[in-house]
Amino acid sequence: MAQTENAVLQPPRHIAIIMDGNGRWAKQRGLPRTAGHAAGAETFRTIANYCRTLGVEYLTVYAFSTENWKRSQEEVSGIMKLLGNYLTEALRDMEKNHVRFRFFGDLSRLSPQLQKLCAEAQDKSAGFGDVQVNFCLNYGGRDEIVRAARAFAQDVAAGKYQPQDLSESLLSGYLYSAGVPDPELIIRPSGELRTSNFLLWQSAYSEYVFMDVLWPDFGPRELDRAIEEYHRRNRRFGGV
Ligand code: IPE
Ligand code: IPE
Ligand code: MG
Numbered sequence: 001m002a003q004t005e006n007a008v009l010q011p012p013r014h015i016a017i018i019m020d021g022n023g024r025w026a027k028q029r030g031l032p033r034t035a036g037h038a039a040g041a042e043t044f045r046t047i048a049n050y051c052r053t054l055g056v057e058y059l060t061v062y063a064f065s066t067e068n069w070k071r072s073q074e075e076v077s078g079i080m081k082l083l084g085n086y087l088t089e090a091l092r093d094m095e096k097n098h099v100r101f102r103f104f105g106d107l108s109r110l111s112p113q114l115q116k117l118c119a120e121a122q123d124k125s126a127g128f129g130d131v132q133v134n135f136c137l138n139y140g141g142r143d144e145i146v147r148a149a150r151a152f153a154q155d156v157a158a159g160k161y162q163p164q165d166l167s168e169s170l171l172s173g174y175l176y177s178a179g180v181p182d183p184e185l186i187i188r189p190s191g192e193l194r195t196s197n198f199l200l201w202q203s204a205y206s207e208y209v210f211m212d213v214l215w216p217d218f219g220p221r222e223l224d225r226a227i228e229e230y231h232r233r234n235r236r237f238g239g240v
Helices: 022-028 033-054 073-092 112-124 141-157 168-172 220-232
Strands: 014-018 058-065 099-104 131-139 185-188 207-210
Touching: 022 033, 033 058, 033 073, 033 131, 033 220, 058 073, 073 112, 099 112, 131 141, 141 168, 185 220, 207 220
Parallel strands: 014 058, 014 185, 058 131, 099 131, 185 207
Antiparallel strands: none
């Protein structure tokens, strides 16, 4: 894929995206919400490829939140079906694409077939390294922190640690994102100005770029614009 003209700026190592606006995109066209999710899945394919060509090391995408179960069964199963299709295709094209997959979230609530595809994608791609895609599925930032706290408490009960051993870096190691650097840039398309429970711990010093475009209309140009905006920010991390 040809890079757009602004792509000369060094991209951040880790970009995270809240893939939002599929439903409104479909509504604007008089289509069912599921058609919006199908279009959003296409956008994801394009953006993941583009991130690979740019040399982005980690791309974390919010695909399904712990709150998204509130939606109709029809919509939820439509999203799950699209995920299954994508993972089947990713497994087929693995040798060609060299994308490494990881999954953040409580996968136990997904269907056994989808869990199996996630496990296969993660295992079979472990040696690849062009870009690592972290798929957030049944992911919630608060849920992630609760699980980390629980796992640490279990290790304390088992005598592995003392309570006072807990530090920011030790806690980070209990998160789904263990070993992954925090995202420098988090993009939320669709015009909503909130985190919706995404990467609460990891986003402490991330630069947020909110954009009015709906996710199915997002493309390499929009990613370039977000990267440009990121480069205009003055990151102080509490200093001066
Ligand atoms: C994001 O698009 C996809 C998921 C949450 C799975 P939405 O479905 O939230 O689209 P809008 O926000 O209703 O437009
Ligand atoms: C966040 O979007 C979740 C994903 C994009 C997967 P939502 O559409 O669920 O968030 P709210 O409801 O607008 O906060
Ligand atoms: Mg939404």
